[in-house]
Amino acid sequence: MRNKTNKWSWLLLAGLALVLIVSGCGNGNNNGGTTPPPGEPPSNSTNEPAPGDSTDASKLEPVELSWYVMGTQQKDIEEVEAAVNDYLKDKINATLKIKFIEWSSFDQKLNAMTATGENFDLVFTASFVNNYVTNAGKGAFMPLNDLVEQYGPHIKEKFNQYLGPASIDGTLYAIPYNISAMAQQRGINVSKELADKYGFDPNGIKQLSDFEPLYEQIVQNEPGIIPLGMDNSQRSYQAMYTLPFQFIDNKLTGAVRNGDDTFTVVNQYATPEFKAYVDKMRDWSKRGFINKDAVSLKDSDTPLKAGKFAGIVDNKAPGWDVSFKTNYGFDIYQVATTEPEITTSGIFISMTAISKTSKNPERAMMLIDLVNSDPHLLNLLSYGIEGKHYEVVDDANDIKIVKRPDGITAETNGYDLSGGGWVFGDPWMLYDYSPDRVEQVAAQKAFVENAKQSPLVGFVFNPEPVKTQVASVTAIFDQYMPELGSGTSTEAKLDEFLDKLNKSGADAIIKEMQAQLDAWKATK
Amino acid sequence: MVVDLNFPFPVAAGYDETVTNRKEPTTMAVPDNTALNPTTSFPPKKGFLYTLARNKWLLLLAAPATLVVLVFSYLPMFGLILAFKKYNFSDGILGSPWAGFGNFEYLFATRDAFNSTINTVYLNAIFIFLSLVGAIIVALLMNEVRNKWMVKSYQTALFLPYFISWVIVGYFVYALLNFDNGTINRWIGAMGGEYVQWYTRPEYWPFILSLVYLWKYVGYYSLIYLAGILGIDKEYYEAAMIDGATKLQQIRKITLPLLSPLITIMVLMQIGRIFFADFGLFYNVTQNSGALYSTTDVIDTYVFRTFRVLGDAGMATAAGLYQAVCGLILVYISNWCVRKVNKDEALF
């Protein structure tokens, strides 16, 4: 009868369910923590042959590695993986699973994965995404010092001088491979057309007020164009980094004056230089140099494309004006406002880390070593298969100039990172679509060479002891800085800002920074 | 959109308790809640097992859903201890060191932090009240429209804002309120006034946000209440009209009282969530403008920004726990009050 069969099927379901719960609970308890193999140091976990013998792949067991980077899912990813695996077989006898995670989800995804102890091998990390310091601090990454010694000869060759600064308290947690982006120079862009029109000399700028004659002209003669565009992201206060300080954190109180050998940490917001900067921004805003709606503008893209902004605050870098032109359609002069400098966040600009949960850290390190020394492999990962996803146009140099096959666009290409291959390894080894690339690389190399190393390079502040104050101070910064930086604040706001900072424990943060800095300095 | 599973969904009840009295005695002995009923002729067996047996079919029916809830909602709740731990990945959830109440400090450490709680609660209270009143008025009005086609059109139109994501709504509000080209400022200018920097004037925003909230949800809520109104037996109205009652009297004496169970459940559920703000609204419509934080920063946005900076799961969990406990206390009290008045209208 219907009722009976119903009854039995429900009972069966309930029974199955119970079994599931019980087994689930059992696993759940075991998985309540993360699951790295307890206590085994990396070099003992597999039967690896003597290190340094990377060509003896036949001695190695085949393993599978997974690598998480930012990017869009590619149609032909399996094909490319097959080619990569083919190539890797002879070198390190490993197969690779490339995992592209969208830029926008990368942080959340990786956060969930590391927090739950998920097993994976390689991952991209930097200061601005999948934060290196935070993750290292929480134990997400494998310490790499020994691994580099044993399995990373090329890494040592290329990046040795950066391994130290990239370490936290002496332990290296990721390989800083992107030298091209390590040096940072602050600047302000101006439209080339307008600059030329009003006789503006991009090389004659010594201080912010030197921009004023040009801006004045633009305001008077070009209606509807704002000389300096800002929005309520960090653009509104990016000009602040022109001030003569070594900033320990982008937002927190605490900086060391340039040239101060005693490394005394001060509250940069309470200095006269900062007040002068805020006053100048206010002045600029009043005179119409800065857009009045900066505080509510989400991003400057639309006004830039529409030609409403004559320029924005932006870092200066070789080749950046080309990207700018591609995106926004007009030529610019990149006017520098500081000297090029290598800071800690520059070192962290792109790195590859090995997850603590990796089962094959030695092999992972070998892969990193290989990717950063073998152009064939790197470009396989970055451009796909030659002939199918790209064609070589000029192979006079190591840096080959390539193009997409005829009739194929970025959107229809089966494997196309649109130049985003720098997430894998040294961008100076990458092929490029633009024939200017060789010159660009040379310019970048010179740029980095000439850049000064910040005296604080390698120092990383650990916010944990003062995290409550950090949360409060950051909130106050977010609240006041866009206004202060874009000049739409009143004079009283600055005092309010300082007052609130003091009330939220800015001093405690500075004290903690000083203590950590002193300790770090002592080890130098 | 991110699904907020706890968003107040409409209760489309045609709840007319007075028409069919559930307490009506019937010839069938319907067992009531207490198993040990001295007036029954059953010899009192062991209470618990007896009740279990009597309700076994219902329990079985409820089993699959209970299982899903147990697995997907209750099992993960062990993660709540993160609120009390200094979480690091190597030690995992269970192994990480204890932090006492340290993770909760940042929610109260400064005036601004505590402000976020105040903003959350009072703004939510306003929202609950306004949407209730607004939705009922609209529902009543829609009920008066004779033409079926017009009613459907109104419903569809009013429901549309619900589909638009907060990000897009943020763009529209921006188009209205931005300094140079905003529609509102241009009107003000045309009337001879001065342009207003809307995104730096916190005092206007409780009002702006309430308006936007209403716009987005009034259609949605009104559908629920309309459904409730339509479920009311027409006989009442006919009888009232015969007695010469006016429209307003009919609304006051018939419609509203019969809607009250629905209203009660809705309000109760929302009270429980009063410490949870609608993140999309507060983050996107204000363009996350720092200058407005004093009146628009709510717990959820404050926690979100902190998490972006510190990445501390313990602190984020602590905030969620705080919101949940406060909400629970509040809804428990409210529910208790409702039970005093009318047991059946209570939530639990």
Next chain:
Amino acid sequence: MKSYPVWQRAIIHLFLIALAVACIIPLLLVLSASFSDEAAIGKYGYTLLPKAFSTIAYQYILSDPTQIVTAYGITIFVTAVGTIVSLLLSSCMAYVLSRSDFAYRNKFSFFIYFTMLFNGGLVPSYMLVTQVLDLKNSVWALILPYVIVPWFVLLLRTYFADIPESLIESAKLEGAGEFRILFTIILPLSLPAIATVGLFIILMYWNDWYLALLYVDEGKKFPLQYLLYNIMQNLSVIKANPVPGMAVRLPGENTRMAIAVLATGPILFAFVFVQRYFIAGLKVGAIKG
């Protein structure tokens, strides 16, 4: 029933029309912006009719039709299966809770409601789905977490409770089991509730991208909303973190609007379709008393 003076009716209509217009205009603006050329949006802002008609935004999004089609497939499957399973289980639970003679009614109600407030958070949920249940990259990871939504259950409960006990009792007298009662009496009488809740569940599954973000990393299994969300978000994220050398042409405002249209368009049809049951069912509800 009652007749109205014309002027009162006019006022009511006017008011409702004003509201309706306020609600429709933004949607028209979205539609118009999605078909605009981007520079025009920058110059003229949002207008009811595009100042410079262009389908470039759609071309960009739909440039890879296979991906979109696959995504639609995934979404439709998830929505269909999810809605059926969810409605079924929620109705069973709601029915049980609606029975005033159910001894554990209040306890179970509280059991369900409690989860509306307390949530273990991202980390344990992620652990549960990927490690304990091993559902990473499975469509079930997109369905199961949302199968029981406390709101819906309690909503259905209130509606079911409206059905007179006498009907249930007489059915019991005839020897019907609980399952029979639920499926042959309660559900047919509750069509409007089922339709409403069904619609909301459909909306929930259709619009979700969060579960995909967490649990799916194979491109073939991305649901529609996740795909669109990525396009939308990638624009902002890449802009916020430009790295020298990235020569990518970034699409703009019109693309965001096109995404909104593609995301919500189809579901509007679902709404209009379900509406029919809503009104009609209500009449049934009104009569049954």
